[in-house]
Amino acid sequence: MKTSVILVLCSFVVMTLAYYLRKRRGWHIALMSCVIFFDMAFPFWLYLTHDWGRRLIDEGELFSFLIWTHLFLILTLYSLYVLQIIAGHQLYTGQREAREDHRVQSRGIFAVRVFVFLTGALLIAPD
Secondary structure (H helix, E strand, O other), X not given: OHHHHHHHHHHHHHHHHHHHOOOOHHHHHHHHHHHHHHHHHHHHHHHHHOOHHHHHHHOOHHHOHXXXXXXXXXXXXXXXXXXXXXXXXXXXXXXXXXXXXXXXHHHHHHHHHHHHHHHHHHOOOOO
């Protein structure tokens, strides 16, 4: 599980780097695409490397409030990514009125990612 935490923290480093390189459009797009891809692929990696069936079904954690909160936050994050991509595309095509939407959504994405990480960390089962 340490590997999972390290990977997520590295994704926050990439996201921070993308923020500081926001004036260099190509780098910003590439780095944020990597973060989005990571966030989409990470649940599959967790599924392949951890025994979710035992924990969720056998131990009954499927009905845990924390599990459902974590899932809701992940779905919120994915929804924000869709809105962010739309606003980013509008900016890329020269529609300057999308700048404020893109900026506000980026703050929301960061906040939701932090909460996804925290709820995920709370779900780590001790060895």
